[in-house]
Amino acid sequence: MPADIECTACKLAFSVGTYHYHSFDDGYIGSTLLVCRKTGRQHRLEIPHPDRSLAFALESMSSVLIAPKRLAGTMIMLPDDDWARRRIISTRVLADIACDCCSELGTLIDAANPGMRCPNCGEILPRPVAEWMT
Ligand SMILES: [Zn+2]
Ligand SMILES: [Zn+2]
Secondary structure (H helix, E strand, O other): OOEEEEOOOOOEEEEEEEEEOOOOOOOEEEEEEEEEOOOOOEEEEEEEOOOOOOOEEEEEEOOOEEOOOEEOOOEEOOOHHHEEEEEEEOOOOHHHOEOOOOOOEOOEEOOOOOOOEOOOOOOEOOOOOEEOOO
């Protein structure tokens, strides 16, 4: 159940958490949305169907999201055409995955703890603007 978070101060936005696709046609069953806690860049990890011989795939956006569009005024829209640099990775252990933007290990997170500071401006982030199910 992903959570959408937008910084009150600088409007940096991101979504974190796992959701499942409705169609598994391309062999992937869902994504875990991730954010780099150093830069705020949105990433996602695609999860392959266990019966298929596919690997995990990591994608990221080309820049951070600032004041993105909202869906129905509540959910943050992650623009489809902004995903880039798809690469195959061998693990879903976040500590072992290098961030696309800063190349560091262990900066990608799939949940935002209360009191987490905005990677962009350092303010304490508010509660999620939306938490969604698929
Ligand atoms: Zn901020
Ligand atoms: Zn990073």
